[in-house]
Amino acid sequence: xxxxxxxxxxxxxxxxxxxxxxxxxxxxxxxxxxxxxxxxxxxxxxxxxxxxxxxxxxxxxxxxxxxxxxxxxxxxxxxxxxxxxxxxxxxxxxxxxxxxxxxxxxxxxxxxxxxxxxxxxxxxxxxxxxxxxxxxxxxxxxxxxxxxxxxxxxxxxxxxxxxxxxxxxxxxxxxxxxxxxxxxxxxxxxxxxxxxxxxxxxxxxxxxxxxxxxxxxxxxxxxxxxxxxxxxxxxxxxxxxxxxxxxxxxxxxxxxxxxxxxxxxxxxxxxxxxxxxxxxxxxxxxxxxxxx
Amino acid sequence: xxxxxxxxxxxxxxxxxxxxxxxxxxxxxxxxxxxxxxxxxxxxxxxxxxxxxxxxxxxxxxxxxxxxxxxxxxxxxxxxxxxxxxxxxxxxxxxxxxxxxxxxxxxxxxxxxxxxxxxxxxxxxxxxxxxxxxxxxxxxxxxxxxxxxxxxxxxxxxxxxxxxxxxxxxxxxxxxxxxxxxxxxxxxxxxxxxxxxxxxxxxxxxxxxxxxxxxxxxxxxxxxxxxxxxxx
Numbered sequence: 001x002x003x004x005x006x007x008x009x010x011x012x013x014x015x016x017x018x019x020x021x022x023x024x025x026x027x028x029x030x031x032x033x034x035x036x037x038x039x040x041x042x043x044x045x046x047x048x049x050x051x052x053x054x055x056x057x058x059x060x061x062x063x064x065x066x067x068x069x070x071x072x073x074x075x076x077x078x079x080x081x082x083x084x085x086x087x088x089x090x091x092x093x094x095x096x097x098x099x100x101x102x103x104x105x106x107x108x109x110x111x112x113x114x115x116x117x118x119x120x121x122x123x124x125x126x127x128x129x130x131x132x133x134x135x136x137x138x139x140x141x142x143x144x145x146x147x148x149x150x151x152x153x154x155x156x157x158x159x160x161x162x163x164x165x166x167x168x169x170x171x172x173x174x175x176x177x178x179x180x181x182x183x184x185x186x187x188x189x190x191x192x193x194x195x196x197x198x199x200x201x202x203x204x205x206x207x208x209x210x211x212x213x214x215x216x217x218x219x220x221x222x223x224x225x226x227x228x229x230x231x232x233x234x235x236x237x238x239x240x241x242x243x244x245x246x247x248x249x250x251x252x253x254x255x256x257x258x259x260x261x262x263x264x265x266x267x268x269x270x271x272x273x274x275x276x277x278x279x280x281x282x283x284x285x286x287x288x289x290x291x292x
Numbered sequence: 293x294x295x296x297x298x299x300x301x302x303x304x305x306x307x308x309x310x311x312x313x314x315x316x317x318x319x320x321x322x323x324x325x326x327x328x329x330x331x332x333x334x335x336x337x338x339x340x341x342x343x344x345x346x347x348x349x350x351x352x353x354x355x356x357x358x359x360x361x362x363x364x365x366x367x368x369x370x371x372x373x374x375x376x377x378x379x380x381x382x383x384x385x386x387x388x389x390x391x392x393x394x395x396x397x398x399x400x401x402x403x404x405x406x407x408x409x410x411x412x413x414x415x416x417x418x419x420x421x422x423x424x425x426x427x428x429x430x431x432x433x434x435x436x437x438x439x440x441x442x443x444x445x446x447x448x449x450x451x452x453x454x455x456x457x458x459x460x461x462x463x464x465x466x467x468x469x470x471x472x473x474x475x476x477x478x479x480x481x482x483x484x485x486x487x488x489x490x491x492x493x494x495x496x497x498x499x500x501x502x503x504x505x506x507x508x509x510x511x512x513x514x515x516x517x518x519x520x521x522x523x524x
Contacts (some may be wrong), residue, residue: 186396
């Protein structure tokens with residue numbers, strides 16, 4: 001009995017790694033430009049479909065396909081930001097929400113048109129079912145373990161970039177005070193392009209790991225966006241490590257709920273999210289006005 | 293030839309006209325004072341030069357190029373750097389990180405972290421602290437140091453003494469003298485006339501969005517200055 005519960009919590013923590021991957025890009029974009037990207041989840045599914053194309057046409061392993069898909073999504077992000085979203089700067093918070101909402105619908109219908117409504121999956125050839133035994137009837141799947149490891153590696157890398165590199169200081173300075181950052185020579189339009197490139201590069205990783213873990217369809221995006229939002233809010237806006245903790249809390253809530261009754265997983269996640277919103281609306285790790 | 297030339301500059305906030313045909317210039321290496329009461333248009337003029345306000349291209353010439361309306365980051369790359377009113381220190385960055393953001397464009401020149409710390413030793417002592425932990429005077433030093441890190445050809449300093457104790461202001465003016473001896477052209481805005489008249493080679497007085505008086509400090513009597521400043 002207890003072993004089963006330990007196992008449930010362990011699986012939840014590992015699931016949190018995947019949610020953190022989805023949430024990080026969303027958090028980065030909000031932190032730097034105060035934009036909520038409602039197409040974030042659909043863009044991750046777009047990345048997963050791109051990986052399907054790479055796997056089926058080039059015969060690549062899904063993990064190898066990621067080497068192509070992540071830069072492609074990053075380039076798409078730079079283009080999306082500089083050609084479309086930058087036109088909305090200075091017009092308030094509503095236009096970016098409407099435009100990314102529209103983008104979300106366009107992506108979903110485009111994917112439906114091209115790939116049909118069939119559910120797909122990325123098959124990496126066995127690793128998705130392989131596991132490592134911990135003893136005492138406990139076992140951890142390699143895939144969730146790799147996912148969590150990749151999430152932590154990306155967070156460490158992002159933390160280093162934001163904390164130490166010139167472009168990271170520019171992200172924080174622009175987040176603090178955009179006009180003064182311009183006066184220091186920072187071209188905010190180009191910087192926003194870089195932030196979106198980084199965000200979509202990371203969400204491409206999330207999408208591909210999702211596609212290896214489970215089946216997905218053209219309509220899987222909005223759920224991903226919702227979980228990403230919940231992870232960000234639980235962890236605290238603007239805190240990268242909070243995002244990882246937020247993902248883990250959400251993951252544990254969902255697996256524990258599902259263990260109590262198979263239909264309760266998602267619901268329990270939402271309830272925990274609402275509880276955090278009620279009791280600690282700034283999130284568990286909120287740092288006022290800080291990004292890193 | 294003048295490094296900066298503002299020619300018949302008019303500027304608007306919506307339908308409100310803030311500047312009326314303002315003309316001023318600064319030769320390379322000169323220190324220019326811009327004085328005037330609250331709302332006279334000094335800050336608006338600086339913001340137009342620095343690229344924050346949209347103005348016609350020909351209204352602002354820098355090093356021979358028509359640069360009016362160019363974005364601020366482009367002007368920084370050309371060497372026009374503004375120290376904004378109210379310091380505007382980045383609150384989530386440390387003192388040293390604030391300085392490093394000033395060097396974002398990587399313009400070559402005499403100013404480095406080490407030289408800025410020489411100029412403001414107190415900043416070196418507090419380099420790891422968050423910007424908001426500094427006192428008002430220290431924040432002004434940080435804002436000036438951050439501007440210098442961009443290695444400006446033209447340094448615009450807005451409201452340098454606002455809200456600071458006289459002894460702090462005297463220290464800041466000593467620093468401005470040091471900067472001027474480096475050959476950096478500076479344009480300093482201050483409402484307090486006493487210190488700036490000793491520093492500047494030429495002074496422009498603003499009133500109601502126009503230049504009401506210009507000249508060399510030695511040539512201006514107190515009475516003429518008072519008339520131009522207050523309009524009495």
